[in-house]
Amino acid sequence: MKKFIKLVVLLLAAVLVFNLSACSGERSTNATSKAEEKGIIYGSAPESGTLDPAGISSTYYWYYSAFTLAPLVELAEDGSYDCITAESYDVNEDMTEYVFHIREDAKWNDGSDCTSKDFLNTIQRSLDPNCGSGYSDMLFVIKNAEEIYNGTADISTLGVECSDDKTLKFMLKEPCPYFTDLMSLPVFMPSNVKYATETNGEWCHNPETSLANGPFYLAEYVPEQYCLLKKNPNYVQADRISLDYVKIVCIADTQSMINAYKTGEIDIAPADYTVLGEYDGKPDLKVVPSITSYYTLLNWNVKPLDDVKVREALCIGINRDEVCASAGSDTESSTFFVAKYLTSKVSGKNWVEEIDPLFTEDIQRAQQLLAEAGYPGGAGFPELIFKYPSQQIDADMAQAIQAQWKKNLGINIKLEAQEYQVNISDRRAKDFDICRMRWTADFADPNTYLTMYTSDSTYNDSNIICPEFDDLMAQANVNTNPEERFALLHEAEKVLIGKNFAFIPILNKQNITLVNPKIGNFVIDPSRNSYRYKYATLSE
Amino acid sequence: MIKYIIKRILIGIITMLVLITVTFFLVRLMPGSPFEAENVSASMIGTLEKEYGLDQPLYKQYINYIDKVLHGDLGVSYKKGISIKELIKRGAPATMSLGIITFIVSAVIGIILGIWQATTKSEFIRGLLVSYATLGVSLPNFITALLLIMVFGVWLHLLQIVGLSTPKHYILPVIAQSFGPIATISRLVKTTYTEAMQQDYVIMARAKGLDKMHISIRHILKNAIIPVITYFGPCIAFLLTGSFVVESLFSIPGIGKEFVNAISNRDYTVVMGLSIFIGAAIIIANLIVDIICSFVDPRIKLTN
Numbered sequence: 005m006k007k008f009i010k011l012v013v014l015l016l017a018a019v020l021v022f023n024l025s026a027c028s029g030e031r032s033t034n035a036t037s038k039a040e041e042k043g044i045i046y047g048s049a050p051e052s053g054t055l056d057p058a059g060i061s062s063t064y065y066w067y068y069s070a071f072t073l074a075p076l077v078e079l080a081e082d083g084s085y086d087c088i089t090a091e092s093y094d095v096n097e098d099m100t101e102y103v104f105h106i107r108e109d110a111k112w113n114d115g116s117d118c119t120s121k122d123f124l125n126t127i128q129r130s131l132d133p134n135c136g137s138g139y140s141d142m143l144f145v146i147k148n149a150e151e152i153y154n155g156t157a158d159i160s161t162l163g164v165e166c167s168d169d170k171t172l173k174f175m176l177k178e179p180c181p182y183f184t185d186l187m188s189l190p191v192f193m194p195s196n197v198k199y200a201t202e203t204n205g206e207w208c209h210n211p212e213t214s215l216a217n218g219p220f221y222l223a224e225y226v227p228e229q230y231c232l233l234k235k236n237p238n239y240v241q242a243d244r245i246s247l248d249y250v251k252i253v254c255i256a257d258t259q260s261m262i263n264a265y266k267t268g269e270i271d272i273a274p275a276d277y278t279v280l281g282e283y284d285g286k287p288d289l290k291v292v293p294s295i296t297s298y299y300t301l302l303n304w305n306v307k308p309l310d311d312v313k314v315r316e317a318l319c320i321g322i323n324r325d326e327v328c329a330s331a332g333s334d335t336e337s338s339t340f341f342v343a344k345y346l347t348s349k350v351s352g353k354n355w356v357e358e359i360d361p362l363f364t365e366d367i368q369r370a371q372q373l374l375a376e377a378g379y380p381g382g383a384g385f386p387e388l389i390f391k392y393p394s395q396q397i398d399a400d401m402a403q404a405i406q407a408q409w410k411k412n413l414g415i416n417i418k419l420e421a422q423e424y425q426v427n428i429s430d431r432r433a434k435d436f437d438i439c440r441m442r443w444t445a446d447f448a449d450p451n452t453y454l455t456m457y458t459s460d461s462t463y464n465d466s467n468i469i470c471p472e473f474d475d476l477m478a479q480a481n482v483n484t485n486p487e488e489r490f491a492l493l494h495e496a497e498k499v500l501i502g503k504n505f506a507f508i509p510i511l512n513k514q515n516i517t518l519v520n521p522k523i524g525n526f527v528i529d530p531s532r533n534s535y536r537y538k539y540a541t542l543s544e
Numbered sequence: 545m546i547k548y549i550i551k552r553i554l555i556g557i558i559t560m561l562v563l564i565t566v567t568f569f570l571v572r573l574m575p576g577s578p579f580e581a582e583n584v585s586a587s588m589i590g591t592l593e594k595e596y597g598l599d600q601p602l603y604k605q606y607i608n609y610i611d612k613v614l615h616g617d618l619g620v621s622y623k624k625g626i627s628i629k630e631l632i633k634r635g636a637p638a639t640m641s642l643g644i645i646t647f648i649v650s651a652v653i654g655i656i657l658g659i660w661q662a663t664t665k666s667e668f669i670r671g672l673l674v675s676y677a678t679l680g681v682s683l684p685n686f687i688t689a690l691l692l693i694m695v696f697g698v699w700l701h702l703l704q705i706v707g708l709s710t711p712k713h714y715i716l717p718v719i720a721q722s723f724g725p726i727a728t729i730s731r732l733v734k735t736t737y738t739e740a741m742q743q744d745y746v747i748m749a750r751a752k753g754l755d756k757m758h759i760s761i762r763h764i765l766k767n768a769i770i771p772v773i774t775y776f777g778p779c780i781a782f783l784l785t786g787s788f789v790v791e792s793l794f795s796i797p798g799i800g801k802e803f804v805n806a807i808s809n810r811d812y813t814v815v816m817g818l819s820i821f822i823g824a825a826i827i828i829a830n831l832i833v834d835i836i837c838s839f840v841d842p843r844i845k846l847t848n
Contacts, residue, residue, distance in 0.1 A: 050795075052624055053623065053624060054625045059625055060624065060625045062623075133592055134596075138581060154591065204625030204626070227634045227797065228797030254795060254797065255706060256801060260706070260795050266698045267698055267701060268701070425580060426574075428581070429576040429577070462585040462587045463585055
């Protein structure tokens with residue numbers, strides 16, 4: 005028996021040593037960091053993708069790059085642009101050429117120069133379909149980029165020039181007034197030309213080769229667990245950095261994230277509406293409207309959804325506040341397609357503050373329209389199928405809409421919950437009558453929403469054909485006057501939703517975060533409507 | 545014995561081949577693509593699928609995959625951009641260390657509780673142990689895990705609930721994972737131990753005045769343990785391949801969580817690679833258990 009007990013103890017010890025040897029870095033870092041340095045621990049979604057800006061990007065990359073990579077320019081809270089790695093930039097009159105002048109003191113954390121070739125390196129690697137980046141098509145505004153991606157043009161024909169180490173010139177295929185907004189995207193971030201040669205390669209996880217030009221650099225990386233970032237003294241605005249380190253920890257799901265915040269294991273936890281009651285009135289709770297729109301697609305090829313009267317009836321026959329009450333307290337009703345709180349670069353206000361609602365909910369008028377379309381009181385209306393991903397918010401939203409159409413218009417809709425990937429697949433194949441859709445802006449410009457539904461767009465899954473809208477979008481795309489361009493975009497949205505009721509806007513979501521009250525000096529990043537913590541401070 | 549082991553390995557290889565074939569086609573039957581996401585356009589998905597050879601006929605993709613596997617190449621994750629071997633190398637230490645500790649804890653405590661249950665004369669203790677055994681087999685591990693997190697992590701702030709970086713981090717996930725197996729093992733041991741206690745050779749040993757501990761271990765437990773060892777096979781396989789729920793709740797970077805996420809993400813190569821890994825683990829665990837059984841009870845002839 006004694007031998008048996010000894011054996012068990014030995015085995016347990018061996019197993020612990022085996023695993024701890026892999027995690028020894030974390031323990032030692034924790035010990036020194038906590039005792040001597042000032043830093044924060046940030047909870048992140050589990051790791052997927054890589055840390056290569058030209059590679060397969062994921063939520064984890066966004067958390068990482070927000071601290072380690074500095075863009076040429078970035079959007080400030082008031083809608084203006086701050087030059088970060090660039091000193092200045094010039095735009096030609098028709099907005100087809102952008103020249104960025106990179107700061108002389110722009111350096112990587114190893115002290116080497118951050119040059120125009122580092123930016124070009126990411127762009128060129130992103131144009132190889134093998135890179136797996138979901139943002140490659142954001143480069144297609146550059147001359148020949150799309151052709152290079154599709155293999156019909158040589159990389160040497162790309163419309164990007166590096167005349168010297170500190171000048172980066174973009175030649176675009178058509179005017180692009182929102183081009184500077186794209187600079188926050190991964191494909192426009194720099195990657196060191198000396199080390200970042202293999203896309204999705206091991207270099208991006210190795211602190212020796214994964215260099216940073218941002219406020220922090222990668223000091224330690226443990227796959228699927230955490231990455232430790234330390235203050236980069238070579239950053240162009242190093243004097244603004246207050247923290248010594250930031251640790252980004254992978255946590256599996258939102259509930260675990262909230263629990264980890266409560267135990268004090270993390271300082272910042274992206275959370276959900278379940279914490280609203282518990283933390284109401286407490287300084288930990290931070291709520292920011294997101295730039296995510298939830299809406300319901302109507303397939304124009306399915307009868308009677310090809311009839312604008314039916315579409316309008318379905319659109320105005322919903323009480324959105326009731327839908328939001330079902331979908332969760334972190335939602336807000338919306339009668340716009342473009343997210344209500346997208347910052348307008350023209351006025352600095354929110355998108356919604358610049359115009360009147362696109363339509364008004366009106367049950368009586370909806371009933372009248374339905375009768376005019378040949379379905380009085382819903383009689384004879386076919387039983388359409390509403391497909392949605394089987395996630396809580398989508399299920400709650402679909403059930404509330406189904407109940408309201410039944411109650412307000414007398415029509416029966418059949419609900420079909422689907423696995424997330426199956427739902428996307430069916431939508432892409434245009435195999436639906438009614439389908440839930442969600443869109444989060446890639447960059448802070450209404451263009452990211454509205455171009456999806458031009459007649460020739462590959463995102464146009466509901467077969468929308470609206471020449472008037474196409475024409476307005478075409479005008480907006482070449483208009484270089486910001487005020488006129490935004491007026492055209494507002495008009496285009498009005499035609500798409502307020503006149504043609506192409507689909508049904510339902511709600512916008514909010515970003516809910518729990519932040520340790522000791523953390524201060526963090527501001528909203530309008531390009532993503534979430535917080536920027538790179539200059540955060542930590543009080544005693 | 546060697547003949548038997550070779551035979552079992554050959555059967556294992558055939559089983560693996562069937563597993564790979566069935567999994568390959570079942571996974572591909574699911575609608576969707578690894579590259580589909582809300583912000584990716586249809587034309588880009590087409591280009592990416594072409595680039596990764598997913599536009600080819602299914603039988604061609606299958607032949608290519610088998611060819612790669614036979615050359616030791618399990619492919620690259622579509623979602624993470626790293627090789628499957630690397631993915632297993634990353635996830636296996638966490639899952640396996642947790643699995644081995646859980647197994648040892650379950651086996652030791654389960655056997656002790658089983659013997660205690662079979663030998664105690666106290667009705668109260670027996671009732672308590674029976675209640676635990678019933679609760680243990682009927683309570684899903686996610687409930688146990690959540691209760692532990694709330695009590696020891698959130699309310700009492702005694703233990704950490706994220707990851708496995710220090711020995712303290714192991715305490716809660718090990719308890720959550722071993723709660724069920726301890727109950728199962730103790731029930732099994734109690735039954736077989738009680739039966740063995742009635743055997744003539746045990747009565748003879750007692751009559752000869754042998755030491756109680758000696759009778760308990762040499763005569764009763766040795767015979768009572770065989771059915772329990774057969775349970776160890778699937779138990780080890782289950783623990784070593786990881787529990788999705790426990791790994792998710794405690795944010796453990798193991799392969800169980802990876803496997804389930806890969807299915808949702810249509811990351812075909814990861815699903816295939818982990819199926820092969822898990823399949824091999826189950827086959828090997830069962831083979832080892834059979835060999836151990838033959839050592840414990842020489843009457844078990846493996847060749848038959």
